[in-house]
Every structure is written in structure tokens, then in C-alpha cells.
Amino acid sequence: RSGSRSNLIPTGFDLTSPGMIINFILFSLTTSAVALIEERRRGTLRRLFVTRLRRSELIGGKTLGMFSLSFTQQVLLIVIGAVLFGVGYFNAPAALLLVMIALSIFVSCLGLLLATLFGSEQALIAAAVMISMAMTALSGGWFPLEITGHTFSTIGHTLPTAWILDAFRGISLKGWGIADVLPAVGVALGWAAVIFALAVWHFRAAE
Numbered sequence: 022r023s024g025s026r027s028n029l030i031p032t033g034f035d036l037t038s039p040g041m042i043i044n045f046i047l048f049s050l051t052t053s054a055v056a057l058i059e060e061r062r063r064g065t066l067r068r069l070f071v072t073r074l075r076r077s078e079l080i081g082g083k084t085l086g087m088f089s090l091s092f093t094q095q096v097l098l099i100v101i102g103a104v105l106f107g108v109g110y111f112n113a114p115a116a117l118l119l120v121m122i123a124l125s126i127f128v129s130c131l132g133l134l135l136a137t138l139f140g141s142e143q144a145l146i147a148a149a150v151m152i153s154m155a156m157t158a159l160s161g162g163w164f165p166l167e168i169t170g171h172t173f174s175t176i177g178h179t180l181p182t183a184w185i186l187d188a189f190r191g192i193s194l195k196g197w198g199i200a201d202v203l204p205a206v207g208v209a210l211g212w213a214a215v216i217f218a219l220a221v222w223h224f225r226a227a228e
Contacts, residue, residue, distance in 0.1 A: 034106040039189035040162030042098045043182050046091055046124060047153035050132030051146050057083055057136040058145060080133055080220055087129035095121050109193040116202045120188045123209035127181055130216040137223040156182050181209040 099117070102108040110117055131152075139145040157163060159176065160183035166174040177183040184205035191197035 034102065034108050035190070035193055036165060038098075038102040038106060038108045039186050039193070040157060040160075042095060042102075042189065043124075043160065043162045043186060044153060044157040045098060046094060046128050047131075047156060047182070048149060049091065049094055050087065050128050050135070050153075051149040052090060054087075054132040054136040054145055054149070055142050057133070058139070058142055080217070083133055083136075084126075084129045084217070087132050088125045091125040091128045092121060095125065109196075110189070112196045113192050113198050116188070116197055116199045117192055119199060119206050120185060120192070120202050123206040123213075124182075124185050127185075127209045127213040127216075130213040130220065134216050134220040134223070137220050156180055159183070161186050181205075181212040184208045 099110045099121070103110045132149075135145055135148055135152075139148060160166075160180050161169075161174075161177055162182070166177050166183065169177075188197065188202040188205035191201055195201075
């Protein structure tokens with residue numbers, strides 16, 4: 022069974038469950054992103070552009086919808102991991118909540134950016150699959166970065182998902198608290214801010 026202390030031997034579920042969360046959450050960004058492409062195709066977005074809504078407000082509303090979907094999926098996956106497989110996600114509930122929020126914000130902004138970059142559902146889905154697989158692998162979702170060596174680990178930690186994975190595993194295996202997960206939260210939110218700004222810019226450029 023999983024333990025909350027670092028001197029206990031982690032099970033396979035302790036190592037793989039956080040990686041599966043990252044993989045599924047990244048892949049699921051296609052759901053809302055495809056809806057945004059469909060709105061563009063039907064002219065709904067064009068009609069919204071002539072209202073008093075700012076581009077940032079419009080994208081912010083879309084982000085909120087994606088955030089809700091991503092967060093709900095995380096809740097489901099974490100409860101399954103904790104209840105059925107004994108992963109210690111609930112060792113530090115407040116820290117867990119912060120990490121979940123940061124991941125949902127990042128994924129939502131990424132989904133919106135992809136929706137502004139691709140004009141077809143097929144292209145977006147293909148891009149989302151490649152991005153989700155690549156980010157999960159490079160971040161240590163399929164195997165711990167500790168076994169890959171310093172160079173691979175350093176490259177992986179240029180991605181926010183590697184920091185989020187560290188936080189999930191730190192909570193479940195080492196009882197990390199809020200202070201311990203703040204670096205991961207900061208990296209994820211920093212990426213999200215940059216991606217959100219790019220999405221807003223691309224909406225304006227495409228108008």
C-alpha cells in the first residue's frame with residue numbers, strides 16, 4: 022500500500038497515477054478546443070467580436086469552461102487513485118488543491134491557444150495527441166526522471182508538467198505541504214500567463 026513518508030517503498034500506482042493524470046488531462050483539452058473551432062466555423066465568434074466584449078474577456082470565458090472540465094476530470098482521477106489504489110493524494114489537501122488549480126489553468130490556456138492556431142478539428146486533435154504524449158514522456162509521466170540522468174531531467178523540467186508531477190508525487194510520497202508545491206504552482210501559472218497572452222494576441226491578429 023502507498024505511504025505518505027519518503028522512507029516507505031512506493032508502489033507502481035504511486036509512480037504511474039500522477040503520470041496518467043497529466044496524460045489524460047492534456048489529451049482532454051481537445052474537447053473544449055474543438056468546440057471553439059466549431060464556433061468559429063459557424064460564425065458565432067465573429068458575432069461576439071462585434072459586441073463590447075474584449076478579446077481577453079472572451080478568451081477568459083472560454084478558459085473558465087475548459088478549467089471546469091479539466092478540474093472535474095482531475096477530481097475523478099485523483100479519487101480513483103486514492104480510494105482504489107491507495108495513492109496518498111490526500112496527505113496534504115490544501116497543497117493538492119493548489120496543484121490541481123495550477124494544472125487546470127495551464128491546460129485550459131494551452132487548449133485555447135491550440136484552438137486559435139488550428140482551423141480544423143483533425144489538425145487540432147493530431148496536435149493535441151502529439152503534445153500530450155511528448156509532454157507526458159519528457160515530464161516523467163511514463164518513467165521517473167530520476168532514472169534518466171541529469172541532462173534529460175533538466176530538459177524535462179523546462180516544462181511545467183514535470184514540476185506538477187513532482188508536486189503530485191511529493192504530496193503522495195513525502196507529505197509535501199503548501200510551501201513545497203509553490204515552485205511547481207508558480208512555474209505552471211507562469212507558463213499559463215504566457216500562453217494566455219499568446220492566445221489573446223492571435224485572436225486579435227486573426228480578426
